[in-house]
Amino acid sequence: MNWNDWVLSNELPIRLSFFFGVFAFIALWEIFLPRRQLSLSKGARWINNLGLITLNTLVLRLLFPAAAVGVAALAQEQGWGLLNYYRLPLPLAAVIAVVAMDFVIYLQHVMVHAVPLLWRLHRVHHADLDYDVTTGARFHTIEIILSMLIKMATIVLLGPPLVAVVIFEVLLNATAMFNHGNISIPEKVDRVLRLFVVTPDMHRVHHSVHAPLANSNFGFNLPWWDRLFGTYVAQPPEGHVEMEIGLNDFRDPQQVDRLPGMLMLPFVSQLGEYTINRRW
Numbered sequence: 001m002n003w004n005d006w007v008l009s010n011e012l013p014i015r016l017s018f019f020f021g022v023f024a025f026i027a028l029w030e031i032f033l034p035r036r037q038l039s040l041s042k043g044a045r046w047i048n049n050l051g052l053i054t055l056n057t058l059v060l061r062l063l064f065p066a067a068a069v070g071v072a073a074l075a076q077e078q079g080w081g082l083l084n085y086y087r088l089p090l091p092l093a094a095v096i097a098v099v100a101m102d103f104v105i106y107l108q109h110v111m112v113h114a115v116p117l118l119w120r121l122h123r124v125h126h127a128d129l130d131y132d133v134t135t136g137a138r139f140h141t142i143e144i145i146l147s148m149l150i151k152m153a154t155i156v157l158l159g160p161p162l163v164a165v166v167i168f169e170v171l172l173n174a175t176a177m178f179n180h181g182n183i184s185i186p187e188k189v190d191r192v193l194r195l196f197v198v199t200p201d202m203h204r205v206h207h208s209v210h211a212p213l214a215n216s217n218f219g220f221n222l223p224w225w226d227r228l229f230g231t232y233v234a235q236p237p238e239g240h241v242e243m244e245i246g247l248n249d250f251r252d253p254q255q256v257d258r259l260p261g262m263l264m265l266p267f268v269s270q271l272g273e274y275t276i277n278r279r280w
Contacts, residue, residue: 003162003163004073004076004162007069007162007163007166008069008070008073008162011067011069011166012067014166014170015166015169015170015173018170018173018174019173019174019177022173022174022177022178023133023177026133026177026178026181026183027133029181029183030132030133030181030182030183033183033184034182034183034184035181035182035183035184035185035200035201035204035240035241036131036182036240036241038130038132038182039129039130040129040130040253040257042132044257045128045130045132045134045257046134048257048258048259048262049128049134049135049137049138049257050134051259052138052139052141052259052262052263053134053137053138055141055259056137056139056141056144059141059144059145060144060145060148063145063148064148064152068148068151068152068155068165068169069162069165069166069169071152071155071156072155072159072160072161072162072164072165073162075155075156075159076159076161076162079159080156080157080159081155081156081157081158081159081160082157082158082159083096083097083158083159083160083161084159085159090161090163093160093161093164094160094161094163094164094167095164097158097160097161097164097165097168098160098164098167098168098171099222100154100158100160101151101154101155101158101160101164101165101168102168102171102172102219102220102221102222102225103222103225104150104151104154105172105220105221106218106219106220106222106225106226108147108150109218109219109220110218110231110276112143113214113215113218113274113275113276114275114276115275116271116275118143118146119271119274119275120265120266120267120271121139121140121142121143121146121266122139122140122143123247123250123265123266123272123274124138124139124140124143124262124265124266125138125139125140125143126207126214126246126247126274127246127247127250127255127256127262127265128207128245128246128256128257129245129246129251129253129256129257130182130245131180131182131204131207131245132180132181132182133177133180133181133182134180135180135207136176136177136178136179136180136181137173137176137177138262140262140263140265140266141263142266171221172220172221175197175198175220175221176220176221178197178199178200179197179198179199179200179202179203179220180200180203181200182200183200185199185200185201190202194223195223196223197221197222197223198217198219198220198221198222198223199223201235201240202217202219202223202234203217203219203220204236204240204243204245205217205233205234205235205236205243206218207245207246208236208243208244208245209244209245209246209247209248210236211273211274213233213236214274215231215274215276216231216232216233217231217232217233218231247272247274248272248273249270249272250265250268255268
C-alpha cells in the first residue's frame with residue numbers, strides 16, 4: 001500500500017480521532033476554566049447544537065462519500081490543479097496548500113457576510129446566544145453543503161497533496177473548536193498565540209451583537225488575513241465578559257437554540273443589519 005492509499009483508507013478515523021479528542025479537551029477546559037458565564041443551559045444547547053452537527057455530518061457523507069480527500073485523489077490522478085502541474089517537494093506543496101485553502105476559507109467567510117442570501121444561512125452560526133465549543137461547528141445544513149462544494153472546487157484548481165487536505169481538515173476542525181471555546185487564556189499568552197492562530201478572544205469579537213464587530217475577525221485558523229485586509233479588531237469595547245453574543249433580531253431561545261428553529265432560521269423574513277453591503 002502506497003502513501004496515498006494509506007491516507008485515503010485512514011482519512012475518516014484520523015479526522016474523527018482528532019475531532020473527539022480536541023472536543024473533549026476543550027469541553028473539559030470550559031468546565032474548569034470558563035471565560036464567561038453561560039446565559040442558557042449547556043445541556044439543552046448541546047443537545048440541539050450537536051444534533052445539527054450530526055445531521056450535517058450524515059448529509060455530507062450521503063452526498064459526498066469520497067469527501068474532500070477523494071476529490072484530491074481524483075485531481076492527482078488526472079493531473080488537475082497548479083500543484084499537480086508544478087511538481088514541488090511534498091513538504092513545501094503541503095504548506096502552500098494548507099495556507100491557500102485557509103485563505104479561501106477566509107474569503108468564503110467574508111462572502112457569506114456580504115451576500116444577503118448567504119447571510120441568511122450563516123446567521124444560524126451567529127444566532128447562538130452563547131459561545132462555546134459546540135458553536136464552532138453549528139452551521140446550517142445548506143451552508144455546509146455549499147462550503148463543501150467550494151472546498152472541492154478549490155482542490156480541483158489547486159491540486160493539493162492528499163496529506164495536505166487531511167491536515168487542513170484536521171486543523172480547521174480543531175481550531176474552530178478551540179477559537180469558539182469558552183475558555184480562559186491569560187492575556188499575555190493570548191497576545192503571543194494570536195500571532196500564529198486565531199484565539200477564542202480574537203474570534204469572540206466576531207460574535208458580538210454589534211454589526212461592525214460581527215463583520216471583523218473572519219479568520220478561523222490563521223490570523224494573518226484579517227490584519228492583511230484590514231478586518232482585524234483586537235478587543236470588544238465592553239470587554240469579553242460583558243459583551244453580548246448573538247444577533248439583535250433573534251433573541252428567543254426557542255427559535256435560535258432549538259434544532260427546528262435553527263433549520264428554519266434562513267427562511268425568517270427579516271434580514272437584519274449584519275450583511276456587509278447593508279453598511280458600506
